[in-house]
Amino acid sequence: AQSVTQPDIHITVSEGASLELRCNYSYGATPYLFWYVQSPGQGLQLLLKYFSGDTLVQGIKGFEAEFKRSQSSFNLRKPSVHWSDAAEYFCAVGGAAGFQKLVFGTGTRLLVSP
Amino acid sequence: EADIYQTPRYLVIGTGKKITLECSQTMGHDKMYWYQQDPGMELHLIHYSYGVNSTEKGDLSSESTVSRIRTEHFPLTLESARPSHTSQYLCASRWDRDGYTFGSGTRLTVV
Numbered sequence: 001a002q003s004v005t006q007p008d009i010h011i012t013v014s015e016g017a018s019l020e021l022r023c024n025y026s027y028g029a030t031p032y033l034f035w036y037v038q039s040p041g042q043g044l045q046l047l048l049k050y051f052s053g054d055t056l057v058q059g060i061k062g063f064e065a066e067f068k069r070s071q072s073s074f075n076l077r078k079p080s081v082h083w084s085d086a087a088e089y090f091c092a093v094g095g096a097a098g099f100q101k102l103v104f105g106t107g108t109r110l111l112v113s114p
Numbered sequence: 115e116a117d118i119y120q121t122p123r124y125l126v127i128g129t130g131k132k133i134t135l136e137c138s139q140t141m142g143h144d145k146m147y148w149y150q151q152d153p154g155m156e157l158h159l160i161h162y163s164y165g166v167n168s169t170e171k172g173d174l175s176s177e178s179t180v181s182r183i184r185t186e187h188f189p190l191t192l193e194s195a196r197p198s199h200t201s202q203y204l205c206a207s208r209w210d211r212d213g214y215t216f217g218s219g220t221r222l223t224v225v
Contacts, residue, residue, distance in 0.1 A: 034213040038155075043120075043204055043216035088155050092213070101147070102214055104157045 002027045004093050006105035013081045014113050021076040021108050023091035033074040034092040034102065035065055044090060050074065061085070086112045117141045120205050120217035127195055127224055135190045135220045137205035143215075145208040146188040148172070148180060150201050151219070157204070163188055195224045 003026045013019050025031055032051050036044040048059025055067040065076045074091060088109050094102040118139040127133055139146070148161040149172075159172030163182040177199070178192050188207075192199055202221045206214035 032213075036213075036216075041219075041221070043218045044206075044214070045216070046213050049213050090157070094213075101159060101162065102208075107155045107157075109155070 002031075002093055002095075002103045004091050004103055004105035006089075006091055006108050008108045009106070010109045010111065012111040012113055015083050016080050019076075019078045019081045019085070019110070021089050021091075021110070023074045023076065023105060024072050025074060025091070025093040026072065027093050027095070029095060032094045033065075033067060034094070035059065035063070035074075035076050036090045036092065036104075037061075038088040038090065038107075040087075047076070047089075081110075081112055083112045083114070086110055118205060118207055118215050118217040120203075120220050122220060123218060124221050125223070127222070129194075129196055129224055131195050133192050133195055133222070135203055135205075135222070137188045137190070137217060138186050139188075139207045139215070140186065141207060141209065141215065142185060143207035143209045144185065146182070147206045147208070147214065148178075148188070148190050149204040149206065150174060150176065151204055152201055161190065195222075197224045200224050 005024045034049045035047040038044045047063050050057050050067045088107045090107045091105040092102045121136045144165045146163045149157045150160050158174035160176040161180040163169045169180050202219050204219045205217040208214050
């Protein structure tokens with residue numbers, strides 16, 4: 001069965017510092033991988049996605065993620081965090097076929113300190 | 115730019131009332147989903163649909179029901195609301211290889 005693990009419940013980063021949010025997945029075939037961000041009281045917004053090809057994918061708001069098949073990981077990174085990045089971040093995995101449901105991780109809450 | 119709309123955004127209602135949470139999308143997506151999100155922020159799939167007249171229960175048991183009479187519309191109904199139904203409800207749709215597009219959610223409080 002497919003699953004997603006986000007080992008960090010909370011992360012605090014100083015503004016201007018770099019960020020890495022961890023995501024490990026379990027999936028029996030080639031996975032489709034996603035990162036979403038959720039601001040308080042809002043829905044989820046897609047940051048980036050990986051389907052195939054280049055393992056380093058660029059997303060919105062200066063985020064990037066790297067797919068590492070050997071480690072079953074899809075970690076999210078940003079070189080310099082801004083206070084507005086404080087939010088909840090969700091990693092998700094799914095399959096190529098549209099009928100396959102996405103499975104979400106439990107989320108990582110990012111706090112940004114001045 | 116939101117192409118999937120949820121109404122109302124906030125709802126406070128008394129125990130025993132019947133409520134319908136609306137979800138509409140303008141993207142022509144066949145696949146639609148309802149998630150319940152608890153204060154701990156974890157997402158739980160409660161219903162999904164792969165097209166008109168297709169509805170399935172999700173991974174988390176829910177007393178709510180859904181219908182899919184039109185492609186663009188996927189309402190969720192609670193026949194008799196209870197305080198345990200207090201939560202945020204998120205609607206999403208998907209086009210094949212793409213990820214989900216989410217609505218802004220409905221925050222429901224049952225008093």
